Amino acid sequence: MIIKNLTLSYSADKILLRNFSKELSAGSFIALVGRNGVGKSTLLRALAGVSRCAGGDVLYGEKSLYQMRNSELSRTIALVTTEIVQSPNLKVEDVIEMGRAPYTNWSGSLDKEDKDIVNQAIETAGISYLRGKEIDRLSDGERQRVMIARAIAQQTPVILLDEPSAFLDLPNRYQIVMLLAEIAQSEGKIIIFSTHDLQVALRFASEIWIMTPKGITAGSPEMLRATSSFNLIFEDTALKFNSITGEVEF
Numbered sequence: 001m002i003i004k005n006l007t008l009s010y011s012a013d014k015i016l017l018r019n020f021s022k023e024l025s026a027g028s029f030i031a032l033v034g035r036n037g038v039g040k041s042t043l044l045r046a047l048a049g050v051s052r053c054a055g056g057d058v059l060y061g062e063k064s065l066y067q068m069r070n071s072e073l074s075r076t077i078a079l080v081t082t083e084i085v086q087s088p089n090l091k092v093e094d095v096i097e098m099g100r101a102p103y104t105n106w107s108g109s110l111d112k113e114d115k116d117i118v119n120q121a122i123e124t125a126g127i128s129y130l131r132g133k134e135i136d137r138l139s140d141g142e143r144q145r146v147m148i149a150r151a152i153a154q155q156t157p158v159i160l161l162d163e164p165s166a167f168l169d170l171p172n173r174y175q176i177v178m179l180l181a182e183i184a185q186s187e188g189k190i191i192i193f194s195t196h197d198l199q200v201a202l203r204f205a206s207e208i209w210i211m212t213p214k215g216i217t218a219g220s221p222e223m224l225r226a227t228s229s230f231n232l233i234f235e236d237t238a239l240k241f242n243s244i245t246g247e248v249e250f
C-alpha cells in the first residue's frame with residue numbers, strides 16, 4: 001500500500017495533515033498515536049477510502065482506493081470503528097457473516113466456504129462462547145471482538161481499526177492487540193490501529209506513527225524511543241516520556 005502526498009482537512013483554514021507519504025509492506029502492524037482531535041480517525045477513514053482526502057492518493061497495488069468500486073474496496077480494506085452496530089435480534093454470527101458480503105452473490109447467501117471462513121474467524125477471535133448471542137446484549141469488549149472477527153472474515157489484505165482497545169480491560173487490551181499482531185505477521189496483512197495506549201504500542205507494534213499538528217513522525221518503537229520522539233505527544237503539557245523506562249512522568 002502506498003500513501004502519496006496525503007493531505008487531510010475539513011476546511012481551508014484547518015489542515016490536519018499535509019503531504020504525508022509512506023510505503024507500507026505486508027506484515028506491518030502499525031500503531032497510530034496522537035492527542036485527541038489531532039486527526040487519527042480522519043486519517044484512518046481516508047486510508048480506508050471511506051472519506052475523500054483533500055489531496056494526494058492512496059494506492060493498493062497499482063490502483064487508487066478512490067477509483068475502486070465499493071465491492072473491490074471492501075475486498076481490499078476492512079475498517080473497524082467503535083461505532084455500535086445495533087439491531088434487535090441480530091446475532092453474533094449474523095454480524096460476522098456480513099464480512100462475507102463482498103464475496104457473496106446478489107442473493108447474499110453464504111456457501112459452505114463462506115461459512116467455514118466465518119467459523120474460522122469466530123475461532124481466531126476467540127469468541128466461540130458468544131455464538132447465538134444477540135449483538136446488543138454484549139458488553140463493549142465482547143462487541144469489539146465480534147467486529148474484529150467480522151474484519152477477519154472479510155479477508156482483506158489491509159485492516160484499519162479505530163481505537164480497538166478503547167473499551168477493553170487490561171487483559172483484553174493486551175489479548176486483542178496480540179491477536180492483531182499475530183494476524184498481521186502470520187497472514188502478511190497490513191494492520192493499522194489507533195490507540196492512546198503508548199505501552200501497548202511500544203510493546204507490540206512493528207511501527208508507530210506519532211501524529212501531531214505538525215505531521216506524522218514514523219518509525220520502529222526502538223527508534224522512536226531512542227530519539228525521545230514520544231515527547232512530541234506531550235508538548236505543551238507538564239508530562240514527559242521517559243525513554244529509558246517507557247513511563248510517562250510528571
Ligand SMILES: Nc1ncnc2c1ncn2[C@@H]1O[C@H](COP(=O)(O)OP(=O)(O)OP(=O)(O)O)[C@@H](O)[C@H]1O
Pocket residue numbers: 010016034035036037038039040041042043
Ligand atoms: N465530519 C467532520 N467535519 C468537520 N470537522 C471534523 C469532522 N470530523 C472530525 N472533525 C474535526 O477534525 C479534527 C480531527 O478529528 P478526528 O476525529 O480525526 O481526531 P482523532 O485524532 O481521531 O481524535 P480522538 O483521539 O479524540 O478520537 C477534530 O478537530 C474534529 O473536531
